[in-house]
Amino acid sequence: MKALVAAAILAIAATPASAALSGYWDSSKVIHAILGDDRVADALRQQPIESIARTENGYQISSRDCSVEVRVNRTAPDRPGPTRFSLSIGGGQCS
Numbered sequence: 510m511k512a513l514v515a516a517a518i519l520a521i522a523a524t525p526a527s528a529a530l531s532g533y534w535d536s537s538k539v540i541h542a543i544l545g546d547d548r549v550a551d552a553l554r555q556q557p558i559e560s561i562a563r564t565e566n567g568y569q570i571s572s573r574d575c576s577v578e579v580r581v582n583r584t585a586p587d588r589p590g591p592t593r594f595s596l597s598i599g600g601g602q603c604s
Contacts, residue, residue: 536563539594543568543579552577552601567596575603 540561543549549570556572567581578599583592 535592538591539581540568542594542596543570546579546596546598548598549577549579552598554601554603575601577601 544558553570553572553575556575558570558572560569560571562569562571564578567579570577570579580597580599582595582597584594586593
């Protein structure tokens with residue numbers, strides 16, 4: 510019995526750790542970074558956000574009169590941990 514328990518512990522220890530966050534937590538982290546970026550607020554002329562839409566390369570954030578594309582550049586980590594990312598903020602389009 511002790512050998513079985515020891516084998517189970519070794520098998521668990523040898524299993525690689527999950528390196529990525531769940532989809533919800535990953536997108537939540539990105540959206541928080543976008544909403545905390547002053548460049549996004551400036552591109553929207555400090556107007557209240559009306560919508561956030563996922564695009565092929567990131568997100569489109571819109572206010573009443575303006576919208577801005579935010580490109581999310583993801584970098585795979587070189588060790589276990591969450592995927593790193595950087596943001597490229599486009600110029601605001603206002604009507």
